[in-house]
Amino acid sequence: MYPSHSPAGRLTALGTQLIEIHHWLREELVRLRASLDAPDGGGDGLSRELRAHCVGFCAALQRHHTGEDAGAFQVLAEQAPELRPVLAALSEDHRAVASILTRVEELVAGPAAGPAVRAELDGLAALMESHFSYEERKLVAALDALTGGTAGELLGLDVPDGDPTFEERI
Structure with missing residues (x-):
């Protein structure tokens, strides 16, 4: 994957950056679930490394959703009021995901x-x-129309460069 941002600002459309962030989060969840299947991963207890990966993943996903709610969703609600019902439904999903993340973190x-x-x-x-x-x-088309702001500011996470490890991203 080619870098889609620079320290100077956003170079690619925010919608594309959203897709890249989602792709990275999906991959991390696949890795996390696969680690549970490892011989030392999912038995009676979890390894310290697996616990740390799990907590880090939960934090990254929560940061992404919190960032969207406070950033991109607020801007979109102002600039594209017709999206407000969609944004409300997505925010409701964020609360459901947060409940699952809380249970995972407790476990x-x-x-x-x-x-x-x-x-x-x-x-x-x-x-x-x-x-x-x-x-x-x-939302991709509406996000692509936004100007200003970075993925970190509007989506809660920066876009992955290349193939960073999870620990480099959190």
């Missing part, structure tokens, strides 16, 4: 067993896929 903070974490992550994956697909269908 990994305790003596979590892999199957309980796996069940939550499987539900999260289904919700994320539906949410991301809907958001991309409904």
